[in-house]
Amino acid sequence: MTITAGGCHCNATRFELAHAPAEVTSCNCSICAKRGALWAYYQPSEVTFTRHEADSTYQWGARMCTFHFCPQCGCSTYNETPSWTEKGPDPDHPLIAINARLIDDFDPDAVPVRKVDGKNQW
Numbered sequence: 001m002t003i004t005a006g007g008c009h010c011n012a013t014r015f016e017l018a019h020a021p022a023e024v025t026s027c028n029c030s031i032c033a034k035r036g037a038l039w040a041y042y043q044p045s046e047v048t049f050t051r052h053e054a055d056s057t058y059q060w061g062a063r064m065c066t067f068h069f070c071p072q073c074g075c076s077t078y079n080e081t082p083s084w085t086e087k088g089p090d091p092d093h094p095l096i097a098i099n100a101r102l103i104d105d106f107d108p109d110a111v112p113v114r115k116v117d118g119k120n121q122w
C-alpha cells in the first residue's frame with residue numbers, strides 16, 4: 001500500500017493521509033488567492049501528523065477557519081475549517097484542508113481542480 005504523505009519545506013510539519021486527493025480546490029477568496037494553495041479536504045480522522053514541531057496560525061474575519069503555516073520555512077500547511085452546507089458553515093463537522101502542494105510525489109495537474117468563488121461567497 002502506498003502511503004500518501006507530505007510536509008512543509010523544512011519538514012517541521014509532516015503528515016500522512018488516508019488516501020491521495022481525488023480532486024483539489026482552488027479558492028479565490030482574499031487569503032487563498034494570496035497564499036496560492038490548492039486545498040485537499042479530509043475528515044480529521046484521515047490525517048495523522050507524524051511531525052508537528054513548528055506551527056503558527058492565522059485567523060481573520062469571522063475567525064471560522066484557522067490557517068496553519070510553518071514559522072520556519074513559511075509554507076502554508078493546512079487549514080482547520082467547518083464543513084460547508086447550503087445553509088452555511090457547520091462547525092459540528094470540521095474538516096482539515098491540506099495544502100495539496102505539500103504532498104510528496106503528487107501532481108496536482110493530474111486531478112480535477114474545483115474552483116470555489118470565495119471572493120463573492122464570503
Ligand SMILES: [Zn+2]
Nearest residue numbers: 008010070073
Ligand atoms: Zn517548515
